[in-house]
Amino acid sequence: SQTIHQWPATLVQPVGSPLSLECTVEGTSNPNLYWYRQAAGRGLQLLFYSVGIGQISSEVPQNLSASRPQDRQFILSSKKLLLSDSGFYLCAWGGQGNSPLHFGNGTRLTVT
Amino acid sequence: AQSVTQLGSHVSVSEGALVLLRCNYSSSVPPYLFWYVQYPNQGLQLLLKYTSAATLVKGINGFEAEFKKSETSFHLTKPSAHMSDAAEYFCAVSDLRAAGNKLTFGGGTRVLVKP
Numbered sequence: 001s002q003t004i005h006q007w008p009a010t011l012v013q014p015v016g017s018p019l020s021l022e023c024t025v026e027g028t029s030n031p032n033l034y035w036y037r038q039a040a041g042r043g044l045q046l047l048f049y050s051v052g053i054g055q056i057s058s059e060v061p062q063n064l065s066a067s068r069p070q071d072r073q074f075i076l077s078s079k080k081l082l083l084s085d086s087g088f089y090l091c092a093w094g095g096q097g098n099s100p101l102h103f104g105n106g107t108r109l110t111v112t
Numbered sequence: 113a114q115s116v117t118q119l120g121s122h123v124s125v126s127e128g129a130l131v132l133l134r135c136n137y138s139s140s141v142p143p144y145l146f147w148y149v150q151y152p153n154q155g156l157q158l159l160l161k162y163t164s165a166a167t168l169v170k171g172i173n174g175f176e177a178e179f180k181k182s183e184t185s186f187h188l189t190k191p192s193a194h195m196s197d198a199a200e201y202f203c204a205v206s207d208l209r210a211a212g213n214k215l216t217f218g219g220g221t222r223v224l225v226k227p
Contacts (some may be wrong), residue, residue, distance in 0.1 A: 006155075043219040044156075044202065049189045057212060080203055089153055094213050098144050098163040098206070101215055103155035 002027035006091045006104030013111055017054055018046050019064075019078040023091030026072065031093040033074040034101065038088040050074060086111045114205050118218035126226050131190040132181045133221050135203035138184065139227055142205040146215065151199045159201075162186060164170045173197070173220075196223045 013019060025031050035047040044073045046059045048066035056066050063082050067075045074091060088108050091099040119134040127139040137143055144163050160171025167179040173196075177188045186203060200222045204215040 019218075034214070042160070044217040046214055046216075049214055051212055073182075088153075092156075096213065098159050099213075100146050100158045101156075102158070103148075105155045106153070108153065 002093070002102065004091065004093055004102055004104045006107060008106065008107060010108045011110070012082050013109065014081055015111055019076070019081050019085070019109070021076040021089055021091075021109075023074045023076075023104055024072055025074075025093045028072070028093065028095070030071060031095060033068060034092040034094070035074065035076050036090045036092065038106075040087070040088060044090070048076070081111045083111050085109065087089045114143070114207050115218045116203050116205050116218035117215055118201075118203050118221050120221055121219060122224065123185055124224045124226060125193045127195055128192050131188075131197060131223065133188040133201050133203075133223070135177075135186045135188065136184055136216060137186060137203070137205045137206055139207060140222045141207060145177075146204045146206070147171065147175070147186075147188050148202045148204065148217075149173075149188045149199050150202065150220075156202060159188070164183060193223075193225050195225050195227065 003026045033050045036044045050068045064078050088106050090106045091104040094101040115138045116137045146161045147159040150156045159175050160169045162169050162179045170176045175190045200220045202217040202220045206215050
């Protein structure tokens with residue numbers, strides 16, 4: 001069966017520090033991969049998605065970037081964090097057609 | 113562009129009472145629709161999905177949803193609320209014509225279950 005791993009679970013970082021969140025998927029090949037952010041009291045905002053290795057699409061301009069160095073690995077990064085980057089970050093994978101998205105357990109990021 | 117509107121950011125129900133969460137969507141093509149549940153500090157778990165087969169969809173934990181094209185709605189119901197149903201619920205729509213099979217989510221409805 002397929003599983004998705006996301007780490008760390010929680011992270012507290014000072015403003016201006018770098019960020020790297022990692023997500024890996026097991027049990028499937030060539031998945032679509034996604035990064036969503038959930039800010040306090042708000043819904044889910046799609047940040048990035050990827051349909052293949054090295055293929056990244058950005059949904060909103062921001063302080064973050066994403067990379068997909070391997071088929072089942074998706075990384076969210078920032079060179080310098082802002083206070084507004086605080087939130088709950090969710091990685092997800094999906095198949096083709098009408099398959100739903102499957103989410104990791106999320107990373108709660110607090111920028112201080 | 114697609115969009116999803118969930119009416120009511122908070123819903124309070126008594127244990128044993130009907131749970132009704134409203135979702136309306138906007139899509140230029142026949143949509144695929146989903147309901148997810150999120151417990152505190154966890155990811156989203158799929159409750160059910162509509163993919164153009166039966167309009168009444170049954171999901172996990174006793175939930176079901178009915179697709180009504182004329183009303184552009186996909187409301188979620190459960191006949192009898194349980195304390196464990198306290199969570200946040202998200203409706204989402206997918207446009208398979210768009211690259212990446214992305215989901216657009218509603219703002220979420222937080223359910224409180226009173227004993």
